Amino acid sequence: MTLQSAPASPQPARARTDSGAPGAPRRRLRFPSAFTVLFVVTVAVWALTFVIPAGRYDTKDGSPVPGTYHSVELTTGFWERLKDLFLAPVNGLYGVTDAGTGLTAPGGTGSFAGAAGVFLFILAVGAFITVTMRTGALTTGVARLAQRLHHRRTLLLVVLLTVFSLGGTTYGMAEETLGFYGLMIPLMLGLGYDRMVAATVVMVGAGVGTLASTVNPFATGVASDSAGIGTGDGIVLRLVMWACLTALSAAYVVRYARRVTEDPSRSLTPLTEDDLRMKAEGGEAAAKLTSRQRTVLYLFATTFLFMISAVVPWSDLHVTFLPTLGWYFPELAALFIVAAVAVGLVGGLGEKGTVNAVTAGAGDFIGAALIVMLARGVTVIMSNASVTDTILDVLQSAVADTSSGVFAVLMFAVNLPLAFFVPSSSGHAALAMPILAPLADFAGVSRALVVTAYQSASGWVNLVTPTSAVVMGGLALAKVRYDRYLRFMAPLMGALLVAVAGFLALGAAVR
Numbered sequence: 001m002t003l004q005s006a007p008a009s010p011q012p013a014r015a016r017t018d019s020g021a022p023g024a025p026r027r028r029l030r031f032p033s034a035f036t037v038l039f040v041v042t043v044a045v046w047a048l049t050f051v052i053p054a055g056r057y058d059t060k061d062g063s064p065v066p067g068t069y070h071s072v073e074l075t076t077g078f079w080e081r082l083k084d085l086f087l088a089p090v091n092g093l094y095g096v097t098d099a100g101t102g103l104t105a106p107g108g109t110g111s112f113a114g115a116a117g118v119f120l121f122i123l124a125v126g127a128f129i130t131v132t133m134r135t136g137a138l139t140t141g142v143a144r145l146a147q148r149l150h151h152r153r154t155l156l157l158v159v160l161l162t163v164f165s166l167g168g169t170t171y172g173m174a175e176e177t178l179g180f181y182g183l184m185i186p187l188m189l190g191l192g193y194d195r196m197v198a199a200t201v202v203m204v205g206a207g208v209g210t211l212a213s214t215v216n217p218f219a220t221g222v223a224s225d226s227a228g229i230g231t232g233d234g235i236v237l238r239l240v241m242w243a244c245l246t247a248l249s250a251a252y253v254v255r256y257a258r259r260v261t262e263d264p265s266r267s268l269t270p271l272t273e274d275d276l277r278m279k280a281e282g283g284e285a286a287a288k289l290t291s292r293q294r295t296v297l298y299l300f301a302t303t304f305l306f307m308i309s310a311v312v313p314w315s316d317l318h319v320t321f322l323p324t325l326g327w328y329f330p331e332l333a334a335l336f337i338v339a340a341v342a343v344g345l346v347g348g349l350g351e352k353g354t355v356n357a358v359t360a361g362a363g364d365f366i367g368a369a370l371i372v373m374l375a376r377g378v379t380v381i382m383s384n385a386s387v388t389d390t391i392l393d394v395l396q397s398a399v400a401d402t403s404s405g406v407f408a409v410l411m412f413a414v415n416l417p418l419a420f421f422v423p424s425s426s427g428h429a430a431l432a433m434p435i436l437a438p439l440a441d442f443a444g445v446s447r448a449l450v451v452t453a454y455q456s457a458s459g460w461v462n463l464v465t466p467t468s469a470v471v472m473g474g475l476a477l478a479k480v481r482y483d484r485y486l487r488f489m490a491p492l493m494g495a496l497l498v499a500v501a502g503f504l505a506l507g508a509a510v511r
Contacts, residue, residue, distance in 0.1 A: 035367075037422055038374045041431070045378050046085045049385035056389045069393045072386050076103070084384050092377030093119060104380045113383075115376040115430065117329035118222055119369045122426070124336035125171060125217055126365025127358040128303070131340045133176065134357045135347030137289075137296035143183055144289050153191045157257060158250045160184075161205035165246045168209020169238075170304045172218040172425065174470045177206045181477040195269040196488055197257045199478035203471065204463070204492070208249045210425070211459025211496070212242035215308050217332070219455040222372055223429035225329065226379075227437035227447045232312035234448025237507045241452070245499060252492045268484045296347045303339040307332060368426050375422075375430035382434075391435055396442045405505035407443040411436060411450050412504055415457030420465055425458045445508050452507065456500045463496075464489055 058068035076084075084091070087106065094114040095104040104113045132138055142163065149156035164180075167173030180202050188198035213219040214235055224231045260267045289297075310327035314320075327335075340361070344354025382388045399407050415432060422428040432454060440447045462468050464486060475485055 035371065035374070038371065038378070038427060038431070041422075042085070042088055042374065042378050042381065046081070046088075046381050049081065049381065049387050052385075052387040052390050054386035054390065055393065056386055057392070069389060074386060075101075076384065081385065084381055088377030088381055089374055090377075091380040092373040092375070095380055097383075102386075103384050113376075113380060115225075115372050117333070118225055118372050118426075118430075121217060121221070121329045121333040121336070122365050122369040122372065123362040124333040124340070126363075126368075127361035128336040128340040128343070129171065129176065130361025130364060131344045131347070131349070131354060131357040132296060132300050134349060134353070135293060135296045135343065137293035137300070137347065139180070139183070140289055140293055141297050142180065153193075154254055154258075156191070157197070157201060157254050161201050161250045161253060162246055164202055164205030165209035165242070165249075168206040169212055169214045169216060169242050170209075170308075172210055172213065172216040173206045174210065177202050177470065178473055178477060181474060185478060189271075189275055192261045193257050194260050194264075194267045194271065195275065195478050195480050196267065196484070197253065197260065199474060199480045199485070200253050200256075200488065203474050204249050204253060204489075205246075207459060207463040207470075208245050208496070209242065210462070211456055211500075212238060212245050213455050213459070214238045214242055215304075215311060216425075216455070218368060219425040219429060219458060220451065221329070221332075222426045223433050223451040223454055224448070226376075226430050226433035227451055229437075229447050229451070230311060230326070230328070232308075234446060234452055234507070235312055237449075237503065238452055241456075241500070241503050244503075245496060248495060248499060249492065252495070256488065268488055269480055292346060292348050296343050299339065299343050299346060303335065307335060310335070368424065371424045371427035372430045375427045378431055379434045388435060392438055395435070395439055399439060399443060402443070404443055404445045404508035407439075407445060408449050408453055408504035408508040409501050411439070411453035412457050412500060415454045416461060419458040419461035425455070425462070428458050429454060449504065449507050453504055456504070460493070460496060460500065464493065 053071060054074050055069055055071045058065045087095075090106050091104050091113070092115055094112075094116045095106055096108045096110045097104045097113045098108055098110045142160070145159065145163070149159060164173065164177065167176070181198070184198040184202055185195060188194070188201070210216060210219065215221070215231055217231075220238070221231050224233065264271070307327075309322060310325045310331065312324075314322045315324045325331075337358075340358050341354060344357055345351075349357060379388070382391075399410060402410065414436065415428070418428055418432055422431060429451075433451070436454065437447045437450050440450045462471070464471065466472060466482065471485075472482070475482055
């Protein structure tokens with residue numbers, strides 16, 4: 001999951017203190033958090049609704065009909081629109097759209113427009129992940145895997161990177177990776193590698209998995225909900241992307257690791273005295289998995305496998321031996337709540353420990369849930385002012401003459417700057433998808449392809465952005481300089497950029 005109050009770049013700009021006295025301590029300029037960015041966006045969008053002409057498309061089956069855009073006269077005055085701004089977060093959580101007026105407000109009757117379902121689902125996933133982490137099963141499991149493959153170091157690199165990539169593609173593993181650097185550094189140094197290898201096995205693995213999310217609830221789930229499609233739509237392309245991009249990243253990291261072992265002078269992070277000591281020790285042996293922890297790992301894996309099975313439209317894929325459950329956020333939230341309780345009790349946390357872990361996990365993830373709520377509030381402001389379709393009409397005109405492949409790549413490009421300014425993947429999805437997804441209807445491609453383009457852009461940027469606490473925090477823990485990390489990542493970022501563009505064009509062509 002990607003939510004952060006972004007730390008500063010390693011070499012940030014400096015500013016005088018309020019006193020302005022010569023020689024006074026200078027404060028670091030920090031990039032604002034996702035909350036501040038969305039607050040500014042909310043106010044700016046509300047102000048623009050007074051400038052952008054109001055208009056609407058005719059719709060059919062919930063999709064805009066090309067060529068039917070027309071201007072409309074707003075019935076709301078300044079004070080009603082000021083109230084919309086005031087109630088934007090509330091509307092983003094549980095606003096209801098009136099069928100007659102088309103306006104969204106708390107209470108009333110009509111279609112539900114808020115993100116309450118996604119909100120609860122994020123809290124449930126947070127509870128589940130935190131409970132699992134507190135049992136110690138995940139950390140011990142990775143350590144045990146590393147110990148078993150200790151003498152097959154190339155295979156170990158590939159397996160570990162793939163494990164972290166699985167975490168990224170299934171549940172958006174991000175902040176959770178920070179707990180693994182203490183294990184990876186002595187292990188990789190003991191195998192003859194350097195700190196860059198230790199850092200990138202974790203960071204690149206989880207990051208590329210998130211880039212190619214298959215059922216990641218914070219990227220694919222939120223984006224699919226905002227686009228009006230199921231989480232399983234487009235999963236075949238995303239699975240192929242995940243396999244290929246993970247293999248590409250693993251090959252790149254292994255290539256660098258072999259180069260370092262053959263010629264240590266080519267290392268981007270030369271060994272220090274502490275590194276030499278840890279290298280001689282060869283890392284600490286992994287603790288043995290208990291029977292409880294094994295059971296927890298089985299439950300953890302089974303829960304995510306069941307979630308995947310529950311959201312995939314098997315009948316559309318002509319798979320007859322698996323049922324198409326068609327589960328959505330309400331059912332999935334219940335699944336993770338039940339699974340969190342089961343894992344806590346099986347893992348030996350007890351009743352009190354399980355309850356504490358569930359509430360702590362929900363608290364840890366409340367930020368991501370609030371981001372979705374705030375972003376959904378922005379779309380409600382636009383909808384109530386009838387400017388969403390106006391923006392859509394302008395964008396539709398811009399992409400009207402492009403091929404489906406070019407359109408898919410353009411969607412990727414449009415999302416790159418958005419990913420930088422809104423590093424929260426869930427906030428980015430809730431903000432952009434209501435506008436970008438309907439463009440797929442005009443271009444004759446699946447809305448799932450727009451979702452894939454968005455999450456690829458978000459994941460690509462979040463591999464290196466200095467606004468990410470995951471990147472900057474991970475590098476700080478690994479003691480790897482940011483400029484050297486960028487030097488390491490530059491060729492891989494270029495290769496991933498080309499590969500993603502190719503997959504998006506392929507996805508548009510084989511629809």
